[in-house]
Amino acid sequence: MAKSYDRLEGKPHLTEEWVGKAYTFVCIMFLVITISSMVYFVASKGLSTFLVNGVNVGDLLTGLKWNPEADIPLFGALPFIFGSFSTSILAAIIAAPLGFCAAVFMVEIAPKFGRKYMQPVIELLAGIPSVVYGFVGLSVIVPFFRDTFPGQGIGIAAGAVVLAVMILPTITTIATDALAALPAGLKEGSYALGSTRYQTISRIVLPTTLPAQMTGIVLGIARAFGEALAVQMVIGNAPHIPHSLFESTSTLTSAITLSMGNTSMGSVHNNALWSLALILMLMTFVFVFIIRMLERRSKL
């Protein structure tokens, strides 16, 4: 038998090793390239509004009028920024206590029932397409608000309620994981001192899991911030800062989806929409950064 000089021959495990390494490397490179080219694309488009078209950054961030097709075009994006922040933060304010209490119920109060029935239902909630949420919001929540409060029904309140339901699964799932990961000894220690269940939850469970709970809330806000379709259906899309929660307004995402198809590539209007996208993307980075900080704090 001739001696082989190829060190791979007759050693299939080495070949496997090499193929596996190469495959995972290609996959991760694909991801890295996709993400960095997207960031580059959005940034170059978004920045050209200021660099090529000469729009002032300050005007865009603080201007109150958005009228890109006028003779003297105005690019004040503050109403959109305000709309995005107010709907997502209000959604988190609605969803956070609901999610935490649902998690407490599933982990502390009825763990069997919770794991068997509640968890799948909540996961199902996450799988419903956003157009369905928007549709339900438009046909149930908007008429309800219109009949109950002064105003048109559409606006920040309707958007926040729809978003709250949409981000509830995220917040609940993370809260559930945080509660389940709490060392049993802490709760026992509290009960052994004569504490009631409520006292243990409010004085030990909630403060100890707070960083993890905050992670869930910030993730929820990030998701709400980026949601376009459902919000667009119930917010009204008027580009101004509203005087009430029940008055038509707009968000960064709804402004982009509504106008992107009607502008031509390279026009000022088109570039301005990319600038809105850039703001969205930068905000997402900020959210990710906050989550990282919280995770580090919860480990200490």
Next chain:
Amino acid sequence: MTANAIIDINDLNLYYGDFHALKNVSMDIPEKAITAFIGPSGCGKSTLLRTFNRMNDMIAGTRIDGTVAIAGTDIYSNEVDVETLRKRVGMVFQQPNPFPKSIYDNIAYGPRLHGVTDRRRLDEIVETSLRSAALWEEVKDHLKRSALSISGGQQQRLCIARALAVEPDILLMDEATSALDPISTLKIEELAQELKDRYTIVMVTHNMHQAARVSQQTVFFLNGEVVEYAETERLFSNPTDQRTEDYISGRFG
């Protein structure tokens, strides 16, 4: 067996679902002394300990018959308030479990639960509890520091101080030294000796030598039954049951 019994157990049977964990247990535990429960793993010693502050209530499928009376009151009767019972019967666990709060807030946790809000009163309780647990000198200058920053042995003494802060009559120690190094263990044992003049202490230990060193009475458990209950000195020098002798001479367990 003794005249001044504080815990009186009568024909106690306890089941976890189908598992018969305690079988016809009857005994009196005397006041202001240390009683040690020994026996191999799974013999029921911790289970019995946890009936005294009803910590077993939290395990689904636990069933109990017979009576456990503390100072004359059947603690499993409907009139008994579990929170009040646990305030009177403190517990220290195997793993030190300080809350992720400051040393001060750990001690003040119990008193606050039971309605103490006055700052000066709390300061007083924190100091006396830490002194009772022989920890005051070591931590008095950094009461605001996190309880998780002190050593394991200190954490366990902190947990003892935390239990003492609600002024219990009885202190249950569930293998309280098994996660600690020998020096910390010795400190806790010395502490138990000091505390027994003021509190009734019941300790579960898997360390026979510890039982011999610190307790006045020892109970030997096997498979959910009490095999022998005697004064510690007598039980270790002259056991009446063959199984006790086998266990303490290291032939099994």
